[in-house]
Amino acid sequence: MSRIENRTAKVGLIGLGYVGLPLVLLFNEQNFPVTGFDVDTNKVRILTQGGSYIYRIPATEIQTARGRGFRATADYSLIDEMDAVIICVPTPLDEHREPDMSYITSTVQSIAPYLRAGQLIVLESTTYPGTTEEVVVPILEKNNRHGLKADRAGLDDPNAFFVAFSPEREDPGNDTVARCDIPKVIGGLSPQASQLAAALYGSIFNRTIPVSSPAVAEMTKLLENIYRCVNIALVNELKLLCLRMDLDIWEVIAAASTKPFGFHPFYPGPGLGGHCIPVDPFYLSWKAKEFDFQTRFIELAGEINANMPYHVVASVASALNRQKKVLNGARVLVLGVAYKKDIDDLRESPSLTIIELLQKEGAEVHYNDPYIPVVGKGRKYDLQTRSTPLEELGNYDCVLIVTDHSCYDYANIVKEAQLVVDTRNATKGMSASNLVRC
Numbered sequence: 001m002s003r004i005e006n007r008t009a010k011v012g013l014i015g016l017g018y019v020g021l022p023l024v025l026l027f028n029e030q031n032f033p034v035t036g037f038d039v040d041t042n043k044v045r046i047l048t049q050g051g052s053y054i055y056r057i058p059a060t061e062i063q064t065a066r067g068r069g070f071r072a073t074a075d076y077s078l079i080d081e082m083d084a085v086i087i088c089v090p091t092p093l094d095e096h097r098e099p100d101m102s103y104i105t106s107t108v109q110s111i112a113p114y115l116r117a118g119q120l121i122v123l124e125s126t127t128y129p130g131t132t133e134e135v136v137v138p139i140l141e142k143n144n145r146h147g148l149k150a151d152r153a154g155l156d157d158p159n160a161f162f163v164a165f166s167p168e169r170e171d172p173g174n175d176t177v178a179r180c181d182i183p184k185v186i187g188g189l190s191p192q193a194s195q196l197a198a199a200l201y202g203s204i205f206n207r208t209i210p211v212s213s214p215a216v217a218e219m220t221k222l223l224e225n226i227y228r229c230v231n232i233a234l235v236n237e238l239k240l241l242c243l244r245m246d247l248d249i250w251e252v253i254a255a256a257s258t259k260p261f262g263f264h265p266f267y268p269g270p271g272l273g274g275h276c277i278p279v280d281p282f283y284l285s286w287k288a289k290e291f292d293f294q295t296r297f298i299e300l301a302g303e304i305n306a307n308m309p310y311h312v313v314a315s316v317a318s319a320l321n322r323q324k325k326v327l328n329g330a331r332v333l334v335l336g337v338a339y340k341k342d343i344d345d346l347r348e349s350p351s352l353t354i355i356e357l358l359q360k361e362g363a364e365v366h367y368n369d370p371y372i373p374v375v376g377k378g379r380k381y382d383l384q385t386r387s388t389p390l391e392e393l394g395n396y397d398c399v400l401i402v403t404d405h406s407c408y409d410y411a412n413i414v415k416e417a418q419l420v421v422d423t424r425n426a427t428k429g430m431s432a433s434n435l436v437r438c
């Protein structure tokens with residue numbers, strides 16, 4: 001505890017992605033000696049050379065961090081030097097849309113041999129309730145070299161190690177809340193684990209929220225994301241109805257948002273994207289089956305949200321049809337492949353599904369995204385295409401706005417294009433015969 005207070009505690013961050021790398025910088029800013037671990041040796045090389053691979057993090061920030069002692073490595077043997085280890089590795093779904101726990105299990109297998117008494121291990125990856133106690137702790141206890149046990153209430157073992165779960169709550173691209181102002185929920189396996197984790201996170205976050213167990217903290221994160229997923233599905237469904245009724249859902253949401261209590265706005269779109277909202281709810285529905293429980297809201301929301309890219313493609317076809325054109329052979333420019341505005345992340349982006357569906361219908365599809373110069377091979381797609389310059393818009397049969405990046409000049413796009421289909425209300429307030437909102 002004193003090493004945390006005087007900033008000499010050595011902090012290891014495992015998984016230097018969108019979550020792990022910003023955390024590295026926060027601890028580094030507070031003068032903790034930080035070591036970043038990643039199996040991706042290319043990332044380790046870039047960081048070691050003072051570079052960055054995340055758009056929002058300029059290379060200069062990495063260079064400053066390196067000047068303050070930050071190092072990146074793929075060598076797990078350095079784990080035994082660490083006082084605290086924070087795990088931020090991916091938790092995707094597998095091909096059967098079930099939790100893929102392999103990143104967590106392989107990370108924990110790798111660190112177990114280097115575990116020391118007194119170390120604090122924190123899992124941050126979003127996952128189902130029970131993961132920390134049922135998956136992480138058993139692997140650590142079974143595979144460490146000294147027969148160490150995790151500290152639990154009443155254990156009273158001076159050689160124990162400490163375990164906690166603390167979910168990440170970052171909102172990429174959101175500049176309205178400083179990272180340090182996002183309260184940090186912490187669930188320790190024992191009261192002492194909670195205290196240690198709260199002290200550690202309390203040095204970089206302004207508020208920590210202790211809860212009674214890792215499972216409560218795991219469930220808290222899932223509740224937050226399921227709340228978003230279900231509410232987005234609700235407005236997506238109402239948007240489809242509003243389109244039929246010739247009502248503007250965006251105007252409706254704006255009016256409802258003036259209610260000073262009991263209403264929080266969510267917005268429709270071309271489908272869910274990102275590593276979290278389309279994925280995390282299914283971690284819970286999978287776990288729920290173990291308890292003979294069907295999470296019907298999650299399933300229904302998933303069904304509605306998954307249908308949105310199909311709705312977008314049908315809308316493009318019908319807008320072309322009104323211009324006496326067909327989708328087969330049409331030149332379509334997709335604006336934005338990032339899953340939301342002003343970020344460089346295309347994981348689970350609805351644009352990718354939309355591009356694939358358009359291609360299946362025979363369209364010649366191009367895309368432009370200032371944040372994503374190339375779309376190569378992902379887990380579910382292999383598009384191998386490059387961002388095309390934003391010029392000669394009149395040469396496309398349709399310009400399809402999928403991601404409403406702030407840098408686009410929408411008035412000019414509507415002026416130049418033959419047809420604009422807008423899935424995000426990016427053209428709010430504009431009216432033109434070649435403009436269709438869907």
Ligand SMILES: NC(=O)c1ccc[n+]([C@@H]2O[C@H](COP(=O)([O-])OP(=O)(O)OC[C@H]3O[C@@H](n4cnc5c(N)ncnc54)[C@H](O)[C@@H]3O)[C@@H](O)[C@H]2O)c1
Binds near residue numbers: 039
């Ligand atoms: N990105 C977000 O906005 C966000 C927000 C909240 C929660 N989360 C959760 O945080 C976790 C991490 O997400 P992310 O967006 O940072 O993912 P990411 O893919 O950007 O980064 C994960 C990193 O872990 C590395 N990695 C994979 N296996 C490893 C291993 N065995 N050892 C060491 N490194 C390994 C990868 O190379 C990668 O650099 C996920 O569970 C995600 O659901 C993400």
